[in-house]
Amino acid sequence: xxxxxxxxxxxxxxxxxxxxxxxxxxxxxxxxxxxxxxxxxxxxxxxxxxxxxxxxxxxxxxxxxxxxxxxxxxxxxxxxxxxxxxxxxxxxxxxxxxxxxxxxxxxxxxxxxx
Amino acid sequence: xxxxxxxxxxxxxxxxxxxxxxxxxxxxxxxxxxxxxxxxxxxxxxxxxxxxxxxxxxxxxxxxxxxxxxxxxxxxxxxxxxxxxxxxxxxxxxxxxxxxxxxxxxxxxxxxxx
Numbered sequence: 013x014x015x016x017x018x019x020x021x022x023x024x025x026x027x028x029x030x031x032x033x034x035x036x037x038x039x040x041x042x043x044x045x046x047x048x049x050x051x052x053x054x055x056x057x058x059x060x061x062x063x064x065x066x067x068x069x070x071x072x073x074x075x076x077x078x079x080x081x082x083x084x085x086x087x088x089x090x091x092x093x094x095x096x097x098x099x100x101x102x103x104x105x106x107x108x109x110x111x112x113x114x115x116x117x118x119x120x121x122x123x124x125x126x
Numbered sequence: 127x128x129x130x131x132x133x134x135x136x137x138x139x140x141x142x143x144x145x146x147x148x149x150x151x152x153x154x155x156x157x158x159x160x161x162x163x164x165x166x167x168x169x170x171x172x173x174x175x176x177x178x179x180x181x182x183x184x185x186x187x188x189x190x191x192x193x194x195x196x197x198x199x200x201x202x203x204x205x206x207x208x209x210x211x212x213x214x215x216x217x218x219x220x221x222x223x224x225x226x227x228x229x230x231x232x233x234x235x236x237x238x239x240x
Contacts, residue, residue, distance in 0.1 A: 016169075045227075053134050053213055055170070055230040068227050102169050114160060115228065117169030 015039050018103050018118040025093055026126055033088045033121045035103030043067070044086035045115065046078060047102040055102070061086050093125045134213070136235040145203040147234045149216035154197060156218040160228065161190060161201045165212045173201070173214075203236075211238045 016037045025031050037044060045068075046058040060068035064080040075091040086103060100122050104115040139145045151159065157178040162170035176183045176190045176199075183190050189202040199216050213235050217228040 053164075053233045055215065055233075057227045057229075060227060104169075114172040114175060117162075117171070119167075119169050 016103055016105055016116050016118040018101075018121050020121060021119065022122050022124075024124045024126065027093055027095060029093050030089070030091045031093060031123070032090070033101055033103075033123075035086050035088070035118060037084055037103075037105040037116070039105055039107075039116060040084075041105035041107050041116075042083060043106050044080065044083070045104040045106075046086065046088050047104060047117075049100040049102060049120070051099070059086075059088075090123075093123075095125050098123055098125045134233050134235060136237060138237045138239060139206050141206060141208060141238055141240050143206055145201075145206045145210070145236060147201045147203075147214050147236065149199040149201075149231045149234075151197050151199055151216065151218045151231070152229070153218060153220040154194070156220045158219040159190070159192060159199050160217045161188075161199075162215045162217060162230075163210075163212045164215065164233070170215060206236075206238050208238050208240070211236055 018033060018035045023031060043060060043062045045060045047055050048058055049055045058070055058072050059078045061080045063083050077089045078086060080086045100120045102120045103118040106115040160175045161173040163173050164170045174185045174188050174190050176192050181192050187204045191200045201214060203210055213233045215233045216231045219228055
């Protein structure tokens with residue numbers, strides 16, 4: 013069974029559209045994250061949720077809105093997509109609500125805005 | 127061979143040789159460090175971690191060295207194999223910022239040739 017799964021794996025959409033990426037973890041972890049990886053492979057955290065509560069909200073445009081219906085799911089909704097949003101988005105989870113333990117990553121969602 | 131993971135450099139090694147990937151981290155108060163491996167089309171995968179009260183930790187074929195004096199982290203891979211080809215990231219947890227997140231370095235691409 014996949015520990016952290018994201019859907020879709022690929023997403024191609026036009027500028028101005030609204031899209032969502034879903035993430036689920038079956039590890040029983042308390043904390044989930046969204047990371048963005050740009051074309052230069054740089055990984056940067058966007059959001060962190062602990063037991064459905066927003067913990068970290070980095071400097072991300074408010075067009076990005078995470079939603080956590082329960083602690084096993086953390087979805088990312090993006091409004092009014094822009095060309096610069098093209099990237100690979102990774103969901104991750106970790107135990108104990110602390111980044112001082114390893115985080116398990118999903119396989120990523122490659123978003124291409126045209 | 128050696129490499130500094132600042133601008134996604136590439137380290138090319140021959141199969142069977144040892145690899146050393148270096149990383150300079152930013153926060154002297156960081157207390158936890160992880161090395162991740164990212165294969166093409168996949169999410170980052172945990173390799174090994176080390177806490178700031180240690181200067182060396184060994185795993186299977188991998189060793190992480192931590193030099194807090196110069197804020198330097200290295201990953202040594204013994205007897206490098208083709209399956210080791212990937213991008214390697216170091217990450218730190220800057221706990222002194224009172225936040226719960228990992229900050230990733232820019233990565234080093236390891237290429238293994240026969």
